Amino acid sequence: MYVYYQSGDLPVFVFRMSMEDYDYLFKIVLIGNAGVGKTCLVRRFTQGLFPPGQGATIGVDFMIKTVEIKGEKVKLQIWDTAGQERFRSITQSYYRSANALILTYDITCEDSFRCLPEWLREIEQYANNQVVTILVGNKIDLAEKREVLRQRAEDFAEAQSMLYLETSAKESDNVEKLFLDLACELIREAKQNKLDNNDTAPMPGEGKTINYLSCCSLN
């Protein structure tokens, strides 16, 4: 199992241009309908907070959290996007460089589930083809108001070959697990990629390497 620690709850604003002290840097982008709890998930994970009465996100927000997984420091750049339609073109511009997408819906809102195919089309169109996508059903604390059965969501996720997890940002259920599982998966893929790249020289144009090791990404 993994151990982790919080390097700081607040976003890191200073980017040192020299050697940064992490082994991996991953970009994670949260997407999904407005009001499904994307911001709350991010806040819960990065700051341990559940701010009630959260206003709609404007554009995109940006948080950083460094975790340690099996002795390796993993810096997670988490982009929290606005769900509202008018910000779509801005949020789409972040898909391409994302290593992982967290597609979120609200289990108490059938509508947010029905929109998932539309979101998948967006992912198909804008994200790179190596992106790891995880489907998240949020707000399981409101069990009595559930509109989307777990089985149904699981079936859908499986059909789309996505991972699936149900969370509660309010009760902090599965929030750590969500991000840490994702980080583990990304590390696994990064290592796999590195092996592949060592086997055959990377072809230019498809060199969408997932890991930016400090020594080679920064000069």
Place this chain on the structure above:
Amino acid sequence: MADSCGAVAATRGDCGSVSSVSSVSSVSMDTICALTELEDLEKVYQQLCEQEKDVETELDRLLGQEGSIHTKMLALQRMGPNLQLIGGDASQLSGMITFTCSLAENVSRKVRQLDLAKTRLYNVIQRADDILDLKFCTDGVQTALHNEDYEQAAAHIHRYLSLDQSVIELSRQGEESSAVDASLVLLQEAEQKLKVIVAEKLDEAVAAVDLAQVERFFKIFPLLGLHQQGLARFGQYLSTQNECDKQAQRIVDKFIQQRGYHNKFQVVQSSMMKSVPAERIEPRELDPVLAEVTLMNARAELYLRFLRRRMMADFEVGDAQSVTQDHQQNMEKLLKHCLLSTRMQELIGYYVPMEEYYMRESVNKAVAMDTYEKGQLTSSMVDDCFYIVKKCISRALSSSSIDCLCAMINHANSVLESDFREVLYNKLRQGFPATTLQDIQRGVSSAVSLMQSSLQQGKFNTLGIESTENAKAAFLVTLNNVEVCSDNISTLKRNLENDCSKLFSQGGNTGDQAKIQSCLSDLVNTSTKFKDLLQEGLTELNTTAVKPQVKPWISSFLVVSHNIEEEEFNDYEANDPWVQQLVVNLEQLMAEFKVALSPVIYDTLTSLMTSLVAIEMEKTVLKCSFSRLGGLQFDKELRSLVAYLTSVTTWTIRDKFARLTQMATVLNLERVSEILDYWGPNSGPLTWRLTPAEVRQVLALRVDFRSEDIKRLRL
């Protein structure tokens, strides 16, 4: 007197000796008679004698003081009259003080009376003034109202309101009560009238969004003692965010309508979705509309920033302590979710894909129109492409919307990293044509055969040669392009950082800064990818253009025997058999690249070539056999080669040739065992790059070294 003195001294008992005297004297009174023994009597007598002596001494001392006491008595007697004089003076002084005191009290009583009188007089004057004012106000208000000079009227009312109400009451009880009453009634009427008028006028002005009038009437309210009401009405006016929203709505709608914004957007969207769009839009046509949107957004941001600043200032003025986060959050919510913001967000939402389209299409165009002028290192599309990217990002920056800027940086990154890099990659993948060089090598004969074959086909194909020349140039130009791209991206990132820091110096939060930083740091990765591509291209060039040439030149070393005697050695000295030709060949080979490649790339290529030469030489040498003089010959040849290569590159090449140099050393030995002078503890500053096995292998190349000796070596 002496006795009494002694008795005093005895009764005081203040010292041992005196008490003993008194005890003796008391003894003498009662017991002397009772004494019968002579011995006792004598003892007592003696005591008495001693006592007498003491008394006499005391008496003498007291008598000695008599003189001084007398002198003091005389002095006292002389002071007597003076004391009487002092007494008189003192009583006189006391009398005077008492008199002055009463006088002062009298004076101050009068002053108090005067003061009272003066105060009353003032009051009277004040009241008279007030009454006059009242009358003046009454008249003035009438006139001012008549003239619609509301400020003046309000000033009069203000004056009236500031009059002491009790004074007015008093005045009414006076003789002129009727006149005053009349004035008051008039004034009160005027006051009511003015209040109504001002309120109406303010409402009118608010409705008409006439700021000058609003301010004018707003200022009248406090004069009429209606501070709260005035503030409320002005506040109503100021909360014109509703109004602003309405106006913004209208402007945005008008804008969308007039510019066919949605229409353009749809065309753009469809042309981006489909590979063969039905309807295309010229990127240039989008220029004005894109500029307008960014300008509109910048204005809106400026306005919102203004509101934010004003509100913050007001919070602080209102109550510096309670400027809570709640206040700020409410304000941010208000500003970010007001209709103006949402409409602008919508506009930007459409702007981003259109700007992206503009950028992509323009870059495609730049690629399609790519031209290369002879003598230039790069072709036109690199400059064009970066001009476009810079223009688009600058335009996004000018919108003052951080999210918009970040989105465009992301898109620019995508265009550069995927689209543009792909173009360059495809050009490099076409490879560097090797044929022409080989043709030239084959010389005239091949040209003749080429001509013959062309003639046989009925046409003279110069196009073939020309197109290979072009392909060569294209490849080299592309290499330069890739390098410039990598540099340009770094420069772009640096410049954007500067621009953004300027933007943030005017305010902006750290979260926004971090967002931009993160998007910009992606540009660094892209720059690195271009560097990688350059490296790949160079490797390709080295493989296709350098290696096939260099390899045979090096292997021709095999033809030149190094198993030689004195005579051949001298002959080689006079007519160089190999190395000079190699140097000439290399020089010719590289000359072409030196002109066509940027200095940095050329240097890297030379370095690759040098490595190649070193590796090939090593392979070749191991296939040869050497005599003692052959070893010396090789050493000379190697030195010439290294000297030449050092002169053409800025890199140090000693390291690359370290193994070869060591091989030459081994081949130059007098006898096998001499290696021990250089090996192990004797190696000194020399670090051997050859393994012991390799040293044996090289030693074995010497025809004159016996294999048993080599085997016997302990390395």
